[in-house]
Amino acid sequence: MTTKPPRRVPEEKAASSAEIAAAIEALTPAQTARLKRYADNRIRKLGPKADRKTGDDLFPIALTSLLDGTRRWDKTKVDFVGFMTGAMKSITSNWARGYKPEETLVLDVDVRRKNDDGETPGLLDHVKDDGPGPQQRMIDEEKRQADEKILDEVDRLFKDDEKAQMVLTAWEEGYDPSGVRELWGLSQNDYDTIVRRIRRTLGRAGLTARGRSNVQ
Amino acid sequence: MSNKKTDQEKLDSLMDALGDSILQENDEEILEDLLQAGTDPDAEAARLKTMMLDTVKAFQQRRLRAAREGYSREIEKLERKKPLIPDSPQERRKLFSLFVQQPHYAEFVTAHYRNLEGLTDNDIETYLEDLAELGILEKLNTEEIDGKE
Numbered sequence: 001m002t003t004k005p006p007r008r009v010p011e012e013k014a015a016s017s018a019e020i021a022a023a024i025e026a027l028t029p030a031q032t033a034r035l036k037r038y039a040d041n042r043i044r045k046l047g048p049k050a051d052r053k054t055g056d057d058l059f060p061i062a063l064t065s066l067l068d069g070t071r072r073w074d075k076t077k078v079d080f081v082g083f084m085t086g087a088m089k090s091i092t093s094n095w096a097r098g099y100k101p102e103e104t105l106v107l108d109v110d111v112r113r114k115n116d117d118g119e120t121p122g123l124l125d126h127v128k129d130d131g132p133g134p135q136q137r138m139i140d141e142e143k144r145q146a147d148e149k150i151l152d153e154v155d156r157l158f159k160d161d162e163k164a165q166m167v168l169t170a171w172e173e174g175y176d177p178s179g180v181r182e183l184w185g186l187s188q189n190d191y192d193t194i195v196r197r198i199r200r201t202l203g204r205a206g207l208t209a210r211g212r213s214n215v216q
Numbered sequence: 217m218s219n220k221k222t223d224q225e226k227l228d229s230l231m232d233a234l235g236d237s238i239l240q241e242n243d244e245e246i247l248e249d250l251l252q253a254g255t256d257p258d259a260e261a262a263r264l265k266t267m268m269l270d271t272v273k274a275f276q277q278r279r280l281r282a283a284r285e286g287y288s289r290e291i292e293k294l295e296r297k298k299p300l301i302p303d304s305p306q307e308r309r310k311l312f313s314l315f316v317q318q319p320h321y322a323e324f325v326t327a328h329y330r331n332l333e334g335l336t337d338n339d340i341e342t343y344l345e346d347l348a349e350l351g352i353l354e355k356l357n358t359e360e361i362d363g364k365e
């Protein structure tokens with residue numbers, strides 16, 4: 001964990017398009033599935049702010065930002081899956097702040113570096129917000145209602161699973177995995193089992209694999 | 217627990233934790249989940265890889281096209297300027313001699329270039345190409361046609 005601001009990867013260390021293509025070719029089915037799940041998760045987190053984009057749409061957007069030099073990948077520091085998930089997180093975080101997609105490609109981090117809050121800060125993180133306009137307020141309200149419905153649905157899905165409720169409540173309060181384990185006295189194995197159950201239950205309910213639309 | 221969070225903050229935290237858990241998930245679990253959902257992991261991997269490689273290919277082709285267009289523009293520019301430089305060394309030397317005699321171009325000519333005898337044909341040709349690139353030869357030709365000294 002570091003509080004240092006993200007540094008741009010020097011051009012001479014940045015992967016070439018041929019190296020990027022080779023990294024894609026080398027991805028295993030589990031790695032591509034992980035990327036897809038992560039992309040879906042980020043889009044789902046955006047809710048209506050995703051503006052009908054899907055997890056699939058995030059792949060070319062993240063890749064283009066790498067190919068055109070907006071982001072740079074130092075393959076000696078992070079693997080391709082790590083780079084792509086970092087880029088997807090950064091891009092969707094910028095969208096969530098209400099920036100236009102084309103603006104999100106201008107300034108950003110290259111490698112995932114977490115600060116003390118466990119967030120990956122982008123260079124736009126410190127830009128002052130002038131407040132939402134009428135359209136933004138409408139989107140925010142739409143998202144607020146959708147969020148409320150999803151949380152109700154999550155409560156309903158786990159109403160008979162006390163341990164899952166404990167983990168979910170801690171997550172909602174922003175605890176990281178070690179914090180959750182410490183808070184509830186869970187072993188790593190117990191925690192992993194509960195998380196797997198949560199992921200699968202949410203997945204079956206369409207809350208991890210197909211977006212938030214199922215409960216909207 | 218900490219101070220009260222909004223629904224959006226709670227859900228955002230939950231989604232972040234889920235996202236992080238996806239990164240920690242082991243490969244067997246991910247593949248098993250895909251199979252349970254009725255998705256063929258190999259076919260899904262092939263689909264995603266094709267999509268990503270198509271993006272790379274499209275970008276490379278765009279760059280190649282831009283480079284080709286840039287190259288064509290440069291060649292066109294050079295071709296336009298070429299007729300200004302005579303074909304024979306004698307005529308090139310004559311043109312260069314005319315150029316160095318123009319007082320208003322004196323700033324472009326160093327002492328070395330004023331000594332025509334000491335210049336090779338190649339020196340003169342290179343210098344004329346530079347002058348053509350700067351648009352000076354074109355001006356010089358116009359001045360010659362207009363009879364301006």
